[in-house]
Each structure stands twice: as C-alpha cells, then as structure tokens.
Amino acid sequence: MQIETTLAGSYPKLPTQPGDANLRVVRNRRDQGKATDQDVAEAILATTRRILAMQERAGVDIPVDGAAAWDDAQTYVARSLGGFQIAGLIRYLDTNTYYRQPEIVGAVSWERPITVEDFRAAQSMSERPVKALLPGPFSLYRFSKDRHYKSPADALRAIGAALAREAQALEKAGARWIHFEEPWIGRVRAEEASLVRAALEPLLAERTARTVIHVPFATPGAVFDAIRDLKWSAIGLDLVESSAAWDILPRVPKERIVALGLIDARNTRLEDPAEVARAVARARSARPDLDFQLSTSASLEYLPADKAELKVSRLVEAARIASRNGG
Amino acid sequence: MPRGLWTTTVGSFPKPPNLEKARNQRARGEISADALEKLEREETVKLIRRQEEIGLDILVDGELYRGDMTTYFAELMPGFAISNPVRSYGNRYYRKPIAVGPIRRKEPLTVSWWKFAQEQTSKPIKGMLTGPYTMMDWSFNEHYPSREAMAMDLAEAINEEALALQEAGAKFIQIDEPAVSVRPEELSLAVRALGRATEGLKAKTITHICYGDFDVIYPALLDLPVDMIDLEMANSRYDLLDRFHANPFTKEIGYGVLDVHSHRVETKDEVKAGILRGLEVLKPEQMYVDPDCGLKTRTVDEAFAKLRVMVDAVREVREEKGITA
Numbered sequence: 001m002q003i004e005t006t007l008a009g010s011y012p013k014l015p016t017q018p019g020d021a022n023l024r025v026v027r028n029r030r031d032q033g034k035a036t037d038q039d040v041a042e043a044i045l046a047t048t049r050r051i052l053a054m055q056e057r058a059g060v061d062i063p064v065d066g067a068a069a070w071d072d073a074q075t076y077v078a079r080s081l082g083g084f085q086i087a088g089l090i091r092y093l094d095t096n097t098y099y100r101q102p103e104i105v106g107a108v109s110w111e112r113p114i115t116v117e118d119f120r121a122a123q124s125m126s127e128r129p130v131k132a133l134l135p136g137p138f139s140l141y142r143f144s145k146d147r148h149y150k151s152p153a154d155a156l157r158a159i160g161a162a163l164a165r166e167a168q169a170l171e172k173a174g175a176r177w178i179h180f181e182e183p184w185i186g187r188v189r190a191e192e193a194s195l196v197r198a199a200l201e202p203l204l205a206e207r208t209a210r211t212v213i214h215v216p217f218a219t220p221g222a223v224f225d226a227i228r229d230l231k232w233s234a235i236g237l238d239l240v241e242s243s244a245a246w247d248i249l250p251r252v253p254k255e256r257i258v259a260l261g262l263i264d265a266r267n268t269r270l271e272d273p274a275e276v277a278r279a280v281a282r283a284r285s286a287r288p289d290l291d292f293q294l295s296t297s298a299s300l301e302y303l304p305a306d307k308a309e310l311k312v313s314r315l316v317e318a319a320r321i322a323s324r325n326g327g
Numbered sequence: 328m329p330r331g332l333w334t335t336t337v338g339s340f341p342k343p344p345n346l347e348k349a350r351n352q353r354a355r356g357e358i359s360a361d362a363l364e365k366l367e368r369e370e371t372v373k374l375i376r377r378q379e380e381i382g383l384d385i386l387v388d389g390e391l392y393r394g395d396m397t398t399y400f401a402e403l404m405p406g407f408a409i410s411n412p413v414r415s416y417g418n419r420y421y422r423k424p425i426a427v428g429p430i431r432r433k434e435p436l437t438v439s440w441w442k443f444a445q446e447q448t449s450k451p452i453k454g455m456l457t458g459p460y461t462m463m464d465w466s467f468n469e470h471y472p473s474r475e476a477m478a479m480d481l482a483e484a485i486n487e488e489a490l491a492l493q494e495a496g497a498k499f500i501q502i503d504e505p506a507v508s509v510r511p512e513e514l515s516l517a518v519r520a521l522g523r524a525t526e527g528l529k530a531k532t533i534t535h536i537c538y539g540d541f542d543v544i545y546p547a548l549l550d551l552p553v554d555m556i557d558l559e560m561a562n563s564r565y566d567l568l569d570r571f572h573a574n575p576f577t578k579e580i581g582y583g584v585l586d587v588h589s590h591r592v593e594t595k596d597e598v599k600a601g602i603l604r605g606l607e608v609l610k611p612e613q614m615y616v617d618p619d620c621g622l623k624t625r626t627v628d629e630a631f632a633k634l635r636v637m638v639d640a641v642r643e644v645r646e647e648k649g650i651t652a
Contacts, residue, residue, distance in 0.1 A: 014412060014420070027418040071417040088562050089416060089588045091538040094509040096423075096465045098416035098538070268410060268425055268467040304411035304423070 001326065003280060003292055003319040004061040006131060006259060007312065008214050008236055009073065009181055009299030011051050011066035016305045021046035023068060044068045045121060052126045054309060059316045062131050062177055062293070065122035072099035073181055073299070074135050074143050081162050082109035083148065093183060093217060095266070095302055102144040108158040110165035116173045129176040136182030136213065137163050137199040143184070156199040164203045171209045179212045179236075181299075185227075186218025186238070193226035204231040212236050212259060216298035219244040224251055233257055239279070240264040240297040249286050258283065258290055261297035263315045268307045276318035281325060294319040329650050331611025332602065332641050333384040337535055337557060337581070338455045338501065339396070339621030340389035341630050346370050350394075367392045368443065375447045377631060382638045384652055385499060385615070386452050388444035390623070395421040396457050396503065397465045404484060406430035410467060424466040426477055432484035438491050451499055454492035458504035458534060459485050459524050460517040465506060475516055482523035493530045500525075501533040504551070505620075508539020514547055522552040533557055533581060537620050541567055546574035557581025559619035562588070565601055571608045580609060583619035584640070585633045590625070592632045598640035611650045616641050 013023045026043040029035035051066035070076040072092065078084045083106040089098045115132060123130045135143075137160040141152065149155035167178050180203075185196050204211055213227070214236030220227075221244055234257035237245040245261075252258055260283055262276050276294070283292055294315055300308040342350070346366055353363045374389040393399035401407035401424030408427045412420035437454065445452045459481035463474055471477035489500050502524055507517045525532050535557035536548070545567070548556065560567055560583045584601045585593055605614060616637060622630040645651065 013414065024412075024418055024420065031418075088586060089538065090562075091505075091509050094464065094506070096506065097414065100416075266467075267469070269469040301414055304413050306411050 003294050003322045005316050005319045006062035006293050006295050007060060007064045007300060008216065008261065008296045009133060010070060010301040011064060012301050012303065012305035012308050013047050013068055014305045015050065016309055020050060023047045048122050049125050052122060055312065056126065058312045060312065061128065063126055063128055064131050064133065065118060067133055069118060074102055074140055075100045077114050077135055078102035078140060080114040082111050083107050104144055104146045104148045104155060106148055108162050110162040113169040114166055116169045119170055119175055120173050123174060131177040131179050132170045132175040133179050134163055134166060136180040137203055138196050139182045139184040152195055153198050156195055160199045160203045164206060167207060175209050178209045179214055182213050183216050185220045185223055186215040188223055190222045193223040196223045197226045200227055200230055207231065217241050219248065221247060224248055228253060234259050236295060237261055238297040249283060252287065252290055254289050256290060257293060259293040259295040261295050263296045263311050265296040265298040265300050266302045268303060270310055271314050273314050273318035273321055277321035277325060280322035329611050331614055331650055332645055333615045333652060334638055334641050335383060335385035335615050335617045336387055337617055337621045338387050338390055339623035340374055340391065341623050341625050341627050342391055343370055343627050346391060371444060372447050375444060379448060379450065381635050386448060386450050387455060388440055388452060390455065392440060397424055397462055398422050400436055400457055400462065403436050404430055405433055426466055426468045426470045428470055430480045430484060432487045435491055436488050438495050441492055441497060442495055445496065453499040453501050454497035456485055456488060456502045458502045459520040461504050461506040478516060478520040479523060482520040485524040486526055489524060489528055493528055498530050499533060500528060500530045501535060503535040505535060505537050508536050508544055511543040514544060518550050518552065525552055531555065535581065541570065545570045549577055555579035555581055555615065559583040561586045561601060562619045565604050568604055568608055576609060579613050579615065582614045582616050584616055585618035585637055587618050587620045587622055587625060590629060592629065593636050595636050595640045598637055599644055602640060602644050
C-alpha cells in the first residue's frame with residue numbers, strides 16, 4: 001500500500017541557491033525604506049513558489065505552502081480576528097523561537113478571510129492538493145492571554161466558531177486538506193479534556209475538507225479519548241519527541257489516518273530512510289486497518305533551509321521504501 | 328538606612344551602526360579581524376563611559392564582539408559546528424550551534440574582554456556567560472546520546488570559564504539560563520548543570536531567565552544554585568509579583584522594569600510604579616533593577632533613553648523611601 005507523504009506546519013523561508021528570491025533581505029530593505037510592501041508581497045509569492053517546487057521535485061504528495069507570510073504560528077491569523085490584539089514577544093514553548101502573544105480583549109469573531117488568498121495563490125502553483133494551515137483553537141487560546149471571557153469554555157467556543165468560518169472560506173476556495181496546529185493538546189491534563197473537545201467539536205463537525213489535528217512536541221494521550229470520535233480525518237503524531245505517541249495508535253478509530261511524524265524537524269541529524277521505513281512498518285503491523293501518512297514531527301522551520309531540504313528528500317525516500325515493502 | 332535597588336543591565340547592548348557595518352564587511356572579507364577588533368574595543372570603551380555617565384551601579388562590557396548568545400561560545404569551543412540561519416521570529420534569524428563531537432573549553436572564552444572592560448572603570452563589570460542547559464537546549468545535537476550528557480559536558484566547560492573570570496577578579500558572574508523557563512520537566516537537569524557550572528565560585532552568581540511559563544516553574548525556580556535570579560517583570564505587567572505573595576522570593580532578584588522588545592521609552596512614573604509594586608513583596612536589599620532582557624534589539628538611542636528613565640526612577644524611589652546604594 002502506498003504511504004502518502006506530507007509536511008507539517010511552516011517551512012524555512014531562506015533560499016538554498018544563490019540568486020533565488022530572499023524574503024529576509026527584501027523585508028530588511030522594506031524596513032529601511034529601500035523596498036515597498038509590493039516588493040515584499042512578490043518575495044512572499046516567489047518564496048511560496050520555491051517551497052512548493054522543492055516539494056514537487058522531491059515527490060511530496062500533500063505539500064504545504066510554507067506559511068511564507070507568517071511571522072509566527074499564531075499572530076498571522078489572530079491579528080485579523082475580531083476581539084484580539086497582539087502584545088509582546090514570548091517564547092514559543094521550548095523551541096527557542098518566539099511569537100507575539102495574542103490578547104483577547106473583546107468578543108472573538110471572524111470578520112473576513114485571512115488565509116484564503118494565500119491558499120489560492122499557493123494552490124495555483126501546484127498540481128497537488130496544497131494543505132492549508134490554521135492554528136488549532138485550543139492552542140490559540142492557550143497561547144493567548146484572555147482579558148475578556150469569564151470562562152475558558154466561552155472563549156474556546158468563540159475561537160472555534162471563528163476558525164470554523166475561516167475553514168469554511170478555505171473550503172470554498174478549494175482546500176481539500178486543512179491542518180490545525182495543536183501543540184497544546186499534547187501538554188494538558190485529563191481534567192481539561194472537555195475543554196479541548198469543546199474547542200474542536202463545532203470546528204470539525206461541518207468540514208468538507210479533510211482535516212488534520214497535528215500535535216507536535218508532545219503526545220495527546222491525556223485527552224485523546226475525549227476527541228477520539230470527533231470528525232477529524234487525520235491525527236498528526238510527533239513520534240520523535242516522545243515514544244508515548246506510539247500508545248495513541250491502538251486508540252485511533254478505524255478508517256482514520258495517522259500522520260506518522262518520524263522525521264525530526266528539530267534536529268539536523270539526518271535520518272536513515274530504511275530505519276524510518278521500519279518504523280512505518282511497525283505502525284502498519286500494529287494497525288493494519290488504518291491509513292498512514294509519513295510526515296515531519298513538527299514544522300521544518302526549526303531547521304536551516306539546507307537541512308530542511310535534505311530532510312524532505314529522506315522523508316520521501318523512506319516512504320518509497322515503506323511502500324515497496326508493502327506499506 | 329536600608330541599602331538596595333542597585334542598577335545594572337542584563338548584558339547585551341545594541342551594536343552602533345558603524346560596528347554593524349564593520350561586522351558585515353568582516354563577514355565579506357573586506358576588513359581584517361584586527362581592524363574589526365580595534366573598532367569593537369573602541370566602541371566598548373564608549374559604551375562603558377555611557378553606562379558610567381547615566382549612573383548605573385554595575386556595568387557590563389555590552390557584548391559588542393558577540394553575535395548570538397550561544398553561537399559566540401560555540402564558535403570558540405571544539406565539538407561545535409555552526410548551522411546556516413534559522414528563524415527565531417518574523418524576520419529575525421540566528422545561526423544555531425550543532426554538537427558534532429565532545430564539547431570542550433580549550434581556551435578562555437570571555438576573560439580577555441572582561442579584563443579589558445574592567446580596566447576602563449572603577450565600577451564592577453559583570454562576567455557574562457551562557458549557561459549549560461541553555462547552550463544544550465538551543466543547539467542541535469548530532470553527537471551526544473542524551474540531553475543530559477551534553478548539558479553536563481557544557482557545565483564542565485563553563486565552570487572552567489567562570490573560575491577563570493573569578494581568578495581575573497570578577498565579583499559578579501552571570502550565567503544566563505533563559506531556556507530553563509520552557510521545559511519544567513527538565514528543571515532538575517538545569518539545576519544540576521548550573522550547580523556544576525558554578526562549583527567553586529565565591530563571586531556573586533546570577534542567572535537570567537525570561538519569557539517562559541512561570542506558572543509552572545515557580546517556586547521550583549528558586550532551587551537554581553545562584554545568589555540572584557534575574558527576571559523580566561515589565562513584559563508580563565508585573566504579574567510575577569502575584570506569585571511572590573503566595574511563595575516569597577527568597578534570593579536576590581534582577582528586577583526587569585524595561586520592555587526590551589518595545590520601541591517605546593517607558594515613562595519615569597510607570598517604572599517607578601513597577602519598582603514600588605516590587606517593594607511591596609521584596610526587600611530593597613534583594614533588588615537589582617534592570618531591563619527585562621538584553622538591549623541588543625533596540626537602537627543605541629532607544630537603549631540609553633530607556634536606561635536613563637530607569638536610573639532616574641530608581642533615584643526618586645531611593646529618595647522617597649530613604650534607600651541608599
């Protein structure tokens with residue numbers, strides 16, 4: 001059986017070849033008054049095109065657009081939702097990267113499409129189904145400071161509803177896959193399971209696109225049973241950071257997909273594709289009734305661009321070996 | 328009369344434009360290493376003069392000769408390679424160390440710069456190091472079998488450097504551990520590694536921690552084996568103080584009152600208000616007032632405008648409360 005390949009989250013923006021568009025340089029020039037916003041927009045498109053072309057060359061089945069316009073994993077979406085303002089820099093978990101902390105200062109609402117034009121542009125550059133990216137509602141809430149709602153459940157319902165509108169707009173634009181980045185549901189205790197469910201249930205219920213709940217950096221073991229029967233298509237597991245993620249496999253309902261995050265997105269050490277293929281075989285042997293994708297453990301943006309590209313090649317090679325060996 | 332509210336900074340200062348230009352020229356091979364170092368020394372002297380002029384009590388060399396706080400050390404230590412740029416936020420990038428072999432200290436890393444800086448002033452200059460846990464956590468690892476093995480090798484190397492700084496005369500040695508705040512499950516490893524790094528030190532030891540989830544790591548944070556823990560207070564609107572009511576802060580504190588990620592220069596009144604809130608739960612002799620973090624992301628003018636406000640605010644609080652330096 002064919003093992004599909006995909007990436008998780010964003011991708012390094014810097015070029016690996018001299019002469020290619022360099023978004024970092026253009027943004028710096030814009031900040032110095034030597035380039036315009038239009039120049040930055042063109043550099044974002046060129047970067048997106050390069051990231052998609054690289055995945056196409058490598059043979060990635062479900063590519064990502066790389067989130068070239070995003071400063072971090074939260075604020076690109078949060079700053080355009082009603083009810084949010086954006087505050088100071090804070091560390092993004094233990095990644096040694098930062099995000100600006102969203103603050104909820106009013107009723108959260110969806111006011112206009114946020115990522116749809118980016119998605120349309122990316123999809124027009126690829127024959128393959130580009131996976132749209134959104135923050136997961138539970139994580140967006142936990143990464144934010146809530147100065148408005150009386151209870152987390154109220155806030156989570158509002159964020160879930162707002163993100164559902166964005167997901168709907170992506171679906172109307174043709175998105176066949178939507179990835180929800182949910183690092184926090186791997187970090188919460190079982191007592192919060194009902195909140196996680198409250199955040200995800202309405203968001204997932206109405207989806208026509210296939211949805212991925214991706215949990216990087218940790219294992220959603222404490223809350224998985226609470227979201228097990230929700231209408232997600234795939235669960236993305238980080239099998240590099242924690243071997244406990246393997247314990248989720250027996251609990252996944254039939255006819256779902258597991259995105260096996262076996263390529264380490266946070267370390268430059270390159271994987272042996274044969275070894276990764278053996279891990280895929282282990283998963284198939286444990287759950288022959290499930291479909292599997294091979295994925296990165298997290299966003300490849302934690303790596304320099306040259307190493308990220310090598311990781312993508314290893315990922316595709318490992319999937320080919322796994323597929324040859326019967327999946 | 329109580330003493331306290333000494334003023335200092337966390338370590339890094341912005342590089343002036345001429346130095347940024349020279350560093351870029353050096354990277355392109357257009358000027359020699361000696362030419363760059365000459366300029367770095369000239370600018371370090373000017374920086375020390377400016378710190379004296381505005382009346383800071385404890386000075387730093389400003390780290391004008393350093394790039395990133397981990398990469399600087401990694402470039403000097405066998406066992407490390409350096410990656411191509413990795414993004415930290417928005418359009419900011421840094422080169423990340425990669426452990427590719429056993430990490431060792433084969434030569435002094437900061438001692439000559441500390442000596443040079445101390446020769447310029449009669450005020451104390453802090454020795455500034457990056458801690459073993461942070462060096463480990465902020466590096467890629469292609470060599471060590473475990474995070475602990477890497478952290479403890481780094482602790483050994485950093486201890487050698489800290490002892491060398493003490494031998495040279497440093498009275499304050501700051502070993503920064505900002506990564507401690509984000510992996511609470513590894514706090515005990517960070518405590519062990521910092522314990523090894525500070526072994527044999529008689530100088531006042533400090534560690535700086537910032538931008539993390541203090542709900543989870545406080546009060547366990549107080550186990551870190553140092554005399555003073557330096558914390559960002561302003562960035563979190565002094566929310567940390569609420570935790571000190573429930574669990575008293577038992578060490579000396581570097582009390583951050585300036586948001587280093589904002590261009591806006593704080594008003595004297597808001598800095599004073601922050602200090603006065605601190606004095607509700609901390610004793611003045613516990614408190615060293617400083618910015619939230621290193622100032623290197625600000626412009627030179629912004630950095631000094633903010634520091635002037637901070638020093639003025641401290642001066643007024645001292646007068647009002649009858650506190651001496």
